Amino acid sequence: MSDVESAEERIDETTTWPDLAISLYDRLTGRGARITYEFEELQIAVPSATGEDAEHAHWEVDGTMRITTDEPE
Amino acid sequence: MSGSTADPAGDALAAVERRLSAGPGLTVSSDLVVTVDGTELTVSSFTDLLRIEVPSVRALATLGRRHRERVATLGSLLSAADLTAAIVVGRRRVATVGADVTPGPLARLLGLGPFRVHVGGLTTALLRAP
Numbered sequence: 364m365s366d367v368e369s370a371e372e373r374i375d376e377t378t379t380w381p382d383l384a385i386s387l388y389d390r391l392t393g394r395g396a397r398i399t400y401e402f403e404e405l406q407i408a409v410p411s412a413t414g415e416d417a418e419h420a421h422w423e424v425d426g427t428m429r430i431t432t433d434e435p436e
Numbered sequence: 437m438s439g440s441t442a443d444p445a446g447d448a449l450a451a452v453e454r455r456l457s458a459g460p461g462l463t464v465s466s467d468l469v470v471t472v473d474g475t476e477l478t479v480s481s482f483t484d485l486l487r488i489e490v491p492s493v494r495a496l497a498t499l500g501r502r503h504r505e506r507v508a509t510l511g512s513l514l515s516a517a518d519l520t521a522a523i524v525v526g527r528r529r530v531a532t533v534g535a536d537v538t539p540g541p542l543a544r545l546l547g548l549g550p551f552r553v554h555v556g557g558l559t560t561a562l563l564r565a566p
Contacts, residue, residue, distance in 0.1 A: 379447075382451075383448065385451050385452065385455055388452050388455050388456075389455070402468070420472060420473055420502070420503065421471075421472075421473055421474075422470065422471065422472055423470070423471040424468060424469075424470050424471075425468065425469045425470075425471075426466070426467050426468035426469050426479075427466065427467050427468065428464065428465070428466040428467075428468055428479075429464070429465045429466070430462055430463070430464050431462065431463040431464075432461075432462060
């Protein structure tokens with residue numbers, strides 16, 4: 364089973380925010396992977412806490428980011 | 437999604453930080469515009485140093501006040517990934533955050549983590565402010 368497949372399974376089984384973050388990290392930074400993210404007016408409301416009355420910061424992301432994993436020799 | 441805590445985004449970032457510390461190094465190149473509450477930040481990198489361009493010292497101060505905890509988290513994440521970011525206002529470096537940064541007195545006082553203010557650059561940026 365590949366790392367990507369197992370990461371996908373972990374995302375399906377995710378029940379908490381930290382678990383989701385770890386699953387995404389594993390999926391997006393697999394061995395020797397080079398990931399290119401292209402954002403086009405991605406809008407995010409970042410909550411400060413859970414609950415309906417939580418304040419939200421409004422983020423918008425536009426552009427490209429490339430992340431390359433450096434594997435040890 | 438469960439995991440009800442006071443700061444779910446912070447918990448998620450802390451989890452990624454732990455993974456970054458244990459995992460392989462990362463190389464990041466970017467050409468991004470990130471707008472936070474109406475303030476436009478340009479994030480770019482041509483070497484191993486990320487460059488975060490902020491429109492003014494006033495905007496930087498406002499972001500720092502509103503998102504102090506996120507500044508500390510940014511520094512921790514960058515350090516865990518062995519990355520450093522220069523914060524620039526008007527082509528002057530006013531602060532550095534991330535790996536290899538020893539927190540300055542102001543950063544320690546405000547609990548900003550690996551964050552150092554460059555007084556010379558900050559002063560120049562303030563003097564050149566319109």
